[in-house]
Amino acid sequence: MRLSRPFFQLPLLFDVTRLQAEVAALPPEAWVAHPDQAPGNSAVRLITPGGGETDGVQGRMAPTPWLEAMPYLKQALAGFGVVWSRSRLMRLAPGAGVPEHADINYHWHTRVRLHIPVQTWPEVRFHCDGEVVHMGPGEAWVFDNWRRHHVENKAGGERIHLVADTTGTAAFWRFVNASPPPRAQWRKVGWDPAARHPLLTEVNDRTVIMPAAEVQWLLDDLREELALAVDTPDVRQRAALFSQLLESFVFDWRQLCALHGVNGRAAAEFQHLAGAFGQAARPLAEGLVMRTNGAGALLVLDKRVLQHLVDLDAARQREGLS
Structure with a gap:
């Protein structure tokens, strides 16, 4: 916090x-x-x-x-x-x-x-x-x-x-x-x-799938914290594209939640979306940092959101697999 x-x-x-x-x-x-x-x-x-x-x-x-x-x-x-x-x-x-x-x-x-x-x-x-x-x-x-x-x-x-x-x-x-x-x-x-x-x-007690409202909240917070490590036209353009990518991801995640709910029945679809999102973010994140602590945007994204979007341990426990 x-x-x-x-x-x-x-x-x-x-x-x-x-x-x-x-x-x-x-x-x-x-x-x-x-x-x-x-x-x-x-x-x-x-x-x-x-x-x-x-x-x-x-x-x-x-x-x-x-x-x-x-x-x-x-x-x-x-x-x-x-x-x-x-x-x-x-x-x-x-x-x-x-x-x-x-x-x-x-x-x-x-x-x-x-x-x-x-x-x-x-x-x-x-x-x-x-x-x-x-x-x-x-x-x-x-x-x-x-x-x-x-x-x-x-x-x-x-x-x-x-x-x-x-x-x-x-x-x-x-x-x-x-x-x-x-x-x-x-x-x-x-x-x-x-x-x-x-x-x-x-x-x-986490749901298997992170609810769309929580994803929106986390990513909006991330967008507010974004800063440029070096203020150049190239980095500014990547920052704008990175912000757009975050916004698009929330829309798509919300649609999957509306279609499947958050109990994990369609965990593979959510994982696919998160993986594609991470791949698209990597080439855009260079030169983007967080204002407060100077960490790279992609590092924060990974630790704050991507690692927690789909809770496979919770899914296994609910299915009696662990």
């Missing part, structure tokens, strides 16, 4: 001592390697599909046994009153970092990532779109992960953050965007054994 600036610090302070105690009580087997195998990166899965040991983002999300063993951390998440998707503890070894990247895949089109540092050091720096912050222990931050960002841990100790994904409610976004009061007036969020906030978790 694109935001109006790289970082937002929320006027909240969590009990660092209790957070650290709950994390320290986790057994070594709770920590797993980062799904991208980034050196020095490891994680504890907290909210996952079915509460299982997976890094997926589709299905009915639920707390894992590791989260159930951390009542204060679970209460902290529940207190936001938002629906949580995949959430983890993310650990960076001393001297390790998160390589520069932008989160432009489909999952991130409508979600942001909340960070609550549990263990950190002044030498830990978070970079996003040219701005640099140190997220202090017990603070709460939201950042625009659509922009290019990276993290570096130049400290001698491990950095551990609670990292949780959400779309947020209207009240959440009013809170994020409001001008914060002086730090002395920030709300301290302590452990409350009487609190009964339910932990709300996402149900992400």
Whole structure:
């Protein structure tokens, strides 16, 4: 989800001592390697599909046994009153970092990532779109992960953050965007054994075929973000043709949805259309980038739309093939 600036610090302070105690009580087997195998990166899965040991983002999300063993951390998440998707503890070894990247895949089109540092050091720096912050222990931050960002841990100790994904409610976004009061007036969020906030978790059940309205929304957003890497007549012409191709694709996808529906019975026809669309886009995409993060238009198109137009895993599950 694109935001109006790289970082937002929320006027909240969590009990660092209790957070650290709950994390320290986790057994070594709770920590797993980062799904991208980034050196020095490891994680504890907290909210996952079915509460299982997976890094997926589709299905009915639920707390894992590791989260159930951390009542204060679970209460902290529940207190936001938002629906949580995949959430983890993310650990960076001393001297390790998160390589520069932008989160432009489909999952991130409508979600942001909340960070609550549990263990950190002044030498830990978070970079996003040219701005640099140190997220202090017990603070709460939201950042625009659509922009290019990276993290570096130049400290001698491990950095551990609670990292949780959400779309947020209207009240959440009013809170994020409001001008914060002086730090002395920030709300301290302590452990409350009487609190009964339910932990709300996402149900992400995709149709086999992406509905036409969603395709239109994604591609309209992509067209608004297109920019020229080099302003030449040739690139301008390709940008115009690329935009026309996007518009034509939506019309054709809508017609297939009207003819076949979105339950996957005619998945092969939708796949054929998507494949032809991708082939037609490739020679036009050179020199076209995204204004926000500088990624190539075709890369964003692939990650945001083409890889998710037809959900074959969902089709197999509905047909009992997996």
